[in-house]
Amino acid sequence: MKEEFGTLAISMDNHHIFFNEAAINNRAKGFIFQATTLEGNNRIAWLLKAITFIDLTTLGGDDTETNVKALCYKAVNPISLAFDFEKIRTAAVCVYPARVEDAVSALAEFNGQDVEVASGNKL
Template identity: 60%
Template sequence: LSWISKIQVNQPAVLRRAEQIQARRPVKKEWQAAWLLKAVTFIDLTTLSGDDTSSNIQRLCYKAKYPIREDLLKALNMHDKGITTAAVCVYPARVCDAVKALKAAGCDIPVASVATGFPAGQTHLKTRLEEIRLAVEDGASEVDVVINRTLVLTGQWE
């Protein structure tokens, strides 16, 4: 990972590009709804509450399958498009609940999980690796990994 410290950024070019993006006209009228609906399909609907229960996860999964009210979708003539969120994201201990709820709902929305001592990443490497393994074993198709911030700040990339 020593390549990270060798990355060079053309800051003036990045700033110019950021200004160009900000100056663009926003999406208007009929296309605005289409782009907002598309944005919903990129969302990982997430709960990372310490008091989550299986019933909370079931409600979250239902919301992931039906993120937009049916009457709104009908008004936009989009009720038959199967718009869902991209994934449901939960703590590793709740992956099984999410997989079960999504299967019961008859949908194939992926389950994502945070891992490796989220949010601080202050656990032993062996523990973090086991947490990843268990999340995948329980059905997570994506695992968001937290790195130890102290190691980053001190440049310890290996």
């Protein structure tokens, strides 16, 4: 990483990505302020919404089909609610490429086809 003119620059394989760190920090402070000022039902609704932005990850080199299946179950059923509310799910599960098929199968078994599967290979 290299800092230039108040921005954070990351170079990977001749690609350069620049971030305005001050703007990111200010935006994050705004989110934190908003989250701490919410009350009652609004706070509950936003906390439930936040779950839908989470990626559950298992990147153990010794992952098994059983571990991936448990992760997928948690992604489809991340929280048990005592009241009727729209289905809450995480955004994705992240697994090693060798476990993508296991994740897709498990999500289908749990009726979680709307949960994404993320994976990748080393660049």
